[in-house]
Amino acid sequence: MKKQLMISFITFQLIYSHAQTIKSGHGEYIFNSEKKACLTENQYSQIWGDIKTSQKKLKAEGKLNLLPLSKLPPKFIWPVQKSSSAPYENAWSISAHVDHNPLYPNQLLDWNCGSRTYDTADGYNHQGIDIFLWPFPQYQQEHNQAEIVAAAEGTIIYKSDGNYDRNCSLSGGDWNAVYIQHSDGSVAWYGHMKKNSLTNKPIGSTVTAGEYLGIVGSSGNSTGPHLHFEVYNVNNQLIETYQGSCNNFASGNNSWWENQKPYQDPKINAVLTHSNIPNFNTACPDIEEPFIKNNFGNGEMVYGIVYLADQLPGTNFTLNLIRPDNSIAANRLGNINIFYTASYFWWSFPSNLFNTNGEWKLEVTYQGKTVVHKFNYGEKLSVENNQSKTISIYPNPVKSEININNLSNEKIENLSIYDISGKLLLSYKNPEASKFNVSQLTKGVYNIILNTNKNIYKQKFIKE
Numbered sequence: 001m002k003k004q005l006m007i008s009f010i011t012f013q014l015i016y017s018h019a020q021t022i023k024s025g026h027g028e029y030i031f032n033s034e035k036k037a038c039l040t041e042n043q044y045s046q047i048w049g050d051i052k053t054s055q056k057k058l059k060a061e062g063k064l065n066l067l068p069l070s071k072l073p074p075k076f077i078w079p080v081q082k083s084s085s086a087p088y089e090n091a092w093s094i095s096a097h098v099d100h101n102p103l104y105p106n107q108l109l110d111w112n113c114g115s116r117t118y119d120t121a122d123g124y125n126h127q128g129i130d131i132f133l134w135p136f137p138q139y140q141q142e143h144n145q146a147e148i149v150a151a152a153e154g155t156i157i158y159k160s161d162g163n164y165d166r167n168c169s170l171s172g173g174d175w176n177a178v179y180i181q182h183s184d185g186s187v188a189w190y191g192h193m194k195k196n197s198l199t200n201k202p203i204g205s206t207v208t209a210g211e212y213l214g215i216v217g218s219s220g221n222s223t224g225p226h227l228h229f230e231v232y233n234v235n236n237q238l239i240e241t242y243q244g245s246c247n248n249f250a251s252g253n254n255s256w257w258e259n260q261k262p263y264q265d266p267k268i269n270a271v272l273t274h275s276n277i278p279n280f281n282t283a284c285p286d287i288e289e290p291f292i293k294n295n296f297g298n299g300e301m302v303y304g305i306v307y308l309a310d311q312l313p314g315t316n317f318t319l320n321l322i323r324p325d326n327s328i329a330a331n332r333l334g335n336i337n338i339f340y341t342a343s344y345f346w347w348s349f350p351s352n353l354f355n356t357n358g359e360w361k362l363e364v365t366y367q368g369k370t371v372v373h374k375f376n377y378g379e380k381l382s383v384e385n386n387q388s389k390t391i392s393i394y395p396n397p398v399k400s401e402i403n404i405n406n407l408s409n410e411k412i413e414n415l416s417i418y419d420i421s422g423k424l425l426l427s428y429k430n431p432e433a434s435k436f437n438v439s440q441l442t443k444g445v446y447n448i449i450l451n452t453n454k455n456i457y458k459q460k461f462i463k464e
Contacts (some may be wrong), residue, residue, distance in 0.1 A: 022347055022349060023348045024332075026346070027343065029344070030342075031132040031137075031226065031341070031342070032095055032096070032118075032224065036169065036170045037120050037122075038128065038192070038221055038228045039221060043174065058155070058157060058204050064181065064204070068185035073186060073239075076209075076256050077209050077210060078261070079131070079148055079213075080131050080146055081149055086146070087427040089268050089269055090309060091133055091134070092146065093134045095131075095132050095226070097112075097116050097117045099119050100240070100248050104120065105119055105120060111244035112245065113246040114263065128189070128230030129230075130226050133226065134269055135280075137224050137225040137226075137288075138282070141194055141217055144194075146215065147212055147213075147215060147216070148214045148215065148216055148227055149211060150207045152188070155181050156205050156206075157180065157187065157203065159178050160174060161196065165194045165219040166218055167219060170221050175192050175220025176197075176214070176217065177192070178199065184233075185233070186231060186232060188229065188230070191219075191228040192216070192218060192220055192222050193217050193227075194215035194216065194225075197214045224285075233251050238251065239251050240253075241257060265309070265310045267369065269307040269309050271372070272304075272305055273294060273362060273373060274302075274304075274346075275296075275301075277346055290424070291303070294375045294424075294427075296354075296376065298351070301348055303349070304346065304349060306346075307342075308343045311339065312367075315336050316334055317334045317364060317366035318364070318365045319332040319347075319362070320361075320364075321349060321353075321363075322360060322362075324358035324360060325356065330349070357377060358376070358377070359375070359451075361374050362375070374414065374451070376456060391406050392405035393448065393459055396462060397464045398463060400438065401438065403435050403436075404436075412428075413429075413451045413452060414427065414428065414430070417441070420447070441463045444462075445460060445461075445462055447460055
């Protein structure tokens, strides 16, 4: 399912006298390299039967209109979003669109006349959009960091749940899914969801655009966590939701998106600091160890990593390592000459580079977008609690939510929760509130490191 390639496709410029002590590397992450079908013919037949049975029942109960209320199709928003605890800019990339070429195998055509889709030797042509998680797909699923939301308002006409959600192959069985009918009679399928994460709203309930439906998972025929998004019109014709030169479906060449994303959508998914280089070649369904770390003591090595989606040939990015006084300690210029749907670039910054204690920044600019990741280095972090002021964490012990008090006019920039071994479990970046959900943690003792615009605090709490 995964593949890491180390290819020399970037060049670097460095501002630092000890350049030889900084090591670097880069690689690609490939999702569904085996090109497995999301659904079998029997599963399609079963799903359609379940949907029609449910529609008939809902109509009889007066919960579903007999005729479409609108002739206009909905305008979709993006159906995947990062959770509030995810320390990323974006949590996804696209591996495959709908295949418009009915021939097979390896005869591919997507809406943009490209081949960003797939088919199989037994006659399956991909019939939806596969939105996979990046970075740390298994870790994201485990920690509920990628949410599936309703792309448009509508009525839940069917749900399936309770199926195993860490599959890695075609023989994965049935998926967990939500099916929503819109006012024009079209139906959107949201598949491969995480077990028991589905909305608790019953069949027949209405949802609004952007409303939570579930967590991205790997249930059914799946080689890793992703959302399969498939749409049919009122006549049960497969819809291509993108408008493009090679959208040849009888259902029409119209965009169903409020803001249609470009075919290639280069972006920064994350800029993070780590205590080590993550291993993206873990065997499915093992959970990756991301080694994310934002607080370093004197003498520690810092690994800075940039995670990109849809990196484009002919583009470049800049990276600056910035001292607490805003001077540049080191920088990189990366020139890209190959397309990857998901990639990463890492640098190991040695301890002798960090000649000043305090808040450092890793700043990356790509395609006009700048992302700044703040981390702390030095003795300041060894203090258990800020000596000039203390914060209040309550309740402690806690069952579901903790509150942070006594911050006065300080603004929380980052809150990280670690277990007693130092493993990062949760991270909230620039939260709007001072209340945090910790219900997913198991019973035990945990450390909170709280970074504000003025101070750093470290305190313990007990999860009941």
